Amino acid sequence: xxxxxxxxxxxxxxxxxxxxxxxxxxxxxxxxxxxxxxxxxxxxxxxxxxxxxxxxxxxxxxxxxxxxxxxxxxxxxxxxxxxxxxxxxxxxxxxxxxxxxxxxxxxxxxxxxxxxxxxxxxxxxxxxxxxxxxxxxxxxxxxxxxxxxxxxxxxxxxxxxxxxxxxxxxxxxxxxxxxxxxxxxxxxxxxxxxxxxxxxxxxxxxxxxxxxxxxxxxxxxx
Amino acid sequence: xxxxxxxxxxxxxxxxxxxxxxxxxxxxxxxxxxxxxxxxxxxxxxxxxxxxxxxxxxxxxxxxxxxxxxxxxxxxxxxxxxxxxxxxxxxxxxxxxxxxxxxxxxxxxxxxxxxxxxxxxxxxxxxxxxxxxxxxxxxxxxxxxxxxxxxxxxxxxxxxxxxxxxxxxxxxxxxxxxxxxxxxxxxxxxxxxxxxxxxxxxxxxxxxxxxxxxxxxxxxxxxxxxxxxxxxxxxxxxxxxxxxxxxxxxxxxxxxxxxxxxxxxxxxxxxxxxxxxxxxxxxxxxxxxxxxxxxxxxxxxxxxxxxxxxxxxxxxxxxxxxxxxxxxxxxxxxxxxxxxxxxxxxxxxxxxxxxxxxxxxxxxxxxxxxxxxxxxxxxxxxxxxxxxxxxxxxxxxxxxxxxxxxxxxxxxxxxxxxxxxxxxxxxxxx
Numbered sequence: 001x002x003x004x005x006x007x008x009x010x011x012x013x014x015x016x017x018x019x020x021x022x023x024x025x026x027x028x029x030x031x032x033x034x035x036x037x038x039x040x041x042x043x044x045x046x047x048x049x050x051x052x053x054x055x056x057x058x059x060x061x062x063x064x065x066x067x068x069x070x071x072x073x074x075x076x077x078x079x080x081x082x083x084x085x086x087x088x089x090x091x092x093x094x095x096x097x098x099x100x101x102x103x104x105x106x107x108x109x110x111x112x113x114x115x116x117x118x119x120x121x122x123x124x125x126x127x128x129x130x131x132x133x134x135x136x137x138x139x140x141x142x143x144x145x146x147x148x149x150x151x152x153x154x155x156x157x158x159x160x161x162x163x164x165x166x167x168x169x170x171x172x173x174x175x176x177x178x179x180x181x182x183x184x185x186x187x188x189x190x191x192x193x194x195x196x197x198x199x200x201x202x203x204x205x206x207x208x209x210x211x212x213x214x215x216x217x218x219x220x221x222x
Numbered sequence: 223x224x225x226x227x228x229x230x231x232x233x234x235x236x237x238x239x240x241x242x243x244x245x246x247x248x249x250x251x252x253x254x255x256x257x258x259x260x261x262x263x264x265x266x267x268x269x270x271x272x273x274x275x276x277x278x279x280x281x282x283x284x285x286x287x288x289x290x291x292x293x294x295x296x297x298x299x300x301x302x303x304x305x306x307x308x309x310x311x312x313x314x315x316x317x318x319x320x321x322x323x324x325x326x327x328x329x330x331x332x333x334x335x336x337x338x339x340x341x342x343x344x345x346x347x348x349x350x351x352x353x354x355x356x357x358x359x360x361x362x363x364x365x366x367x368x369x370x371x372x373x374x375x376x377x378x379x380x381x382x383x384x385x386x387x388x389x390x391x392x393x394x395x396x397x398x399x400x401x402x403x404x405x406x407x408x409x410x411x412x413x414x415x416x417x418x419x420x421x422x423x424x425x426x427x428x429x430x431x432x433x434x435x436x437x438x439x440x441x442x443x444x445x446x447x448x449x450x451x452x453x454x455x456x457x458x459x460x461x462x463x464x465x466x467x468x469x470x471x472x473x474x475x476x477x478x479x480x481x482x483x484x485x486x487x488x489x490x491x492x493x494x495x496x497x498x499x500x501x502x503x504x505x506x507x508x509x510x511x512x513x514x515x516x517x518x519x520x521x522x523x524x525x526x527x528x529x530x531x532x533x534x535x536x537x538x539x540x541x542x543x544x545x546x547x548x549x550x551x552x553x554x555x556x557x558x559x560x561x562x563x564x565x566x567x568x569x570x571x572x573x574x575x576x577x578x579x580x581x582x583x584x585x586x587x588x589x590x591x592x593x594x595x596x597x598x599x600x601x602x603x604x605x606x607x608x609x610x611x612x613x614x615x616x617x618x619x620x621x622x623x624x625x626x627x628x629x630x631x632x633x634x635x636x637x638x639x640x641x642x643x644x645x646x647x648x649x650x651x652x
């Protein structure tokens with residue numbers, strides 16, 4: 001290896017898993033998209049059906065729980081557990097995929113579907129951080145500031161996202177596109193700073209990369 | 223290949239295939255010898271499978287280091303109802319990033335390990351509890367399980383053995399505590415992820431109240447290699463008490479961070495200065511957290527002689543945990559990083575036990591006060607006292623895990639605290 005490549009983050013590809021080190025890999029190869037294949041709304045084989053939500057950018061807060069392929073997916077979820085209670089997390093995931101958040105009304109509907117009380121479902125849903133209790137922007141940007149990323153500038157990356165989206169943490173930007181939040185360790189500590197944007201990881205992100213990442217998202221949304 | 227960097231000292235058993243997209247597929251995994259372990263296992267008796275894993279001395283890679291074969295042997299031999307296997311893929315210990323690599327580069331390696339373990343403990347259903355944030359990784363695992371079903375490796379009558387094993391990929395929703403074994407089981411049952419009082423242990427009453435074994439992704443991924451090659455082969459690496467290879471997740475202030483698969487007992491000093499290319503130019507080592515956020519800090523002197531085995535790290539004054547080595551150079555503000563660690567535990571405390579719920583909050587508040595130059599020397603005594611009250615007093619060890627870095631950092635880096643307290647100004651550049 002040359003001296004130059006032993007510096008931190010030698011191969012920079014802002015916008016996705018930035019540092020592939022000694023490997024020549026495309027974004028698709030890192031993300032495994034062609035292996036996984038197209039998103040099937042009904043969820044594919046029952047064994048994998050709880051691995052969705054897909055966290056799609058398009059959401060409909062009024063979407064019914066559940067119709068068409070989503071009803072099929074719900075039935076597949078139920079088939080994988082010995083009781084209906086155990087299907088609660090996957091069902092909430094599915095509701096959030098459609099609606100973009102889990103409101104108290106959604107919790108009540110899910111409770112009815114699974115034969116649980118509203119209060120029980122609310123108790124569970126509020127325990128888990130990934131259920132958005134409030135609306136979020138089209139792109140939920142979560143920046144890791146835990147120790148490994150923090151040592152390498154996670155706080156500065158968070159600040160850059162807030163600055164370039166013109167938001168405070170947790171707010172939706174004026175154009176409805178972005179919500180930026182701090183997140184706990186994303187288990188990508190060797191690729192600091194790790195940022196999760198909807199379902200995608202963006203790694204080795206530095207403050208300088210932030211405008212390019214946001215431009216890419218704006219382009220995808222247009 | 224250990225993505226993103228490799229090193230000649232590595233012994234690549236679990237990490238071979240990383241960085242090569244072909245190894246994700248069933249075909250690619252089979253080309254690497256995949257599913258030979260499962261084929262061999264179903265021709266052996268269950269006791270023989272448990273025996274070889276026991277003899278290999280494979281220790282749990284999720285942090286506690288409990289021998290996997292021994293854990294399996296706790297399962298009832300007489301099956302009276304369903305048995306379950308949980309694969310703990312809820313990787314969320316700060317500093318740890320090995321399971322995600324196994325899952326996204328060699329998902330079949332983990333699935334094969336799950337199937338062998340399920341066969342050994344007579345489990346009819348494997349639940350792979352994946353971390354919710356791993357959307358992309360989980361979809362890769364999901365596709366791989368689907369491939370396994372299509373090839374008759376999972377489901378009814380696997381490989382013509384007459385044994386049925388279902389596999390379901392379950393996804394969490396963002397809670398560190400669900401990585402605790404009984405918290406994970408509660409979460410899988412559709413409850414809050416609150417850890418349970420033990421006993422009863424999971425082998426007696428686990429998931430859905432049935433006998434259950436839970437293993438970490440890395441533990442299960444080592445199983446196929448052991449079944450194919452035997453216990454003696456596996457013991458050629460590592461130490462007597464810590465046999466085999468381990469994925470070391472190195473992050474922080476090194477030139478080449480990443481996962482490196484090395485024999486247990488590898489010197490910490492050589493890992494940092496050799497394998498990882500050393501620290502940034504002009505910097506000196508200040509501290510290392512060798513096993514993820516839950517373990518005590520080591521100072522530079524302790525790192526000199528520390529050997530990375532379960533027993534070696536204890537001897538050096540910390541714990542191996544999941545071998546998540548976080549390296550801090552002399553630019554690091556230790557108090558800030560301890561405060562950040564405790565903030566994490568405070569956020570992730572499930573709130574069940576008072577010493578943890580209240581203790582983590584107060585630790586975080588006092589540390590923030592010190593970090594911002596408003597602390598007193600008495601605060602240090604309060605922190606230590608609080609830490610004592612939080613250790614060994616709760617259902618799970620999250621509380622102990624929050625206290626450990628506080629105590630060790632005050633003992634080893636007291637000057638850093640005092641500098642902030644006496645001068646009311648920040649130290650370090652981090």
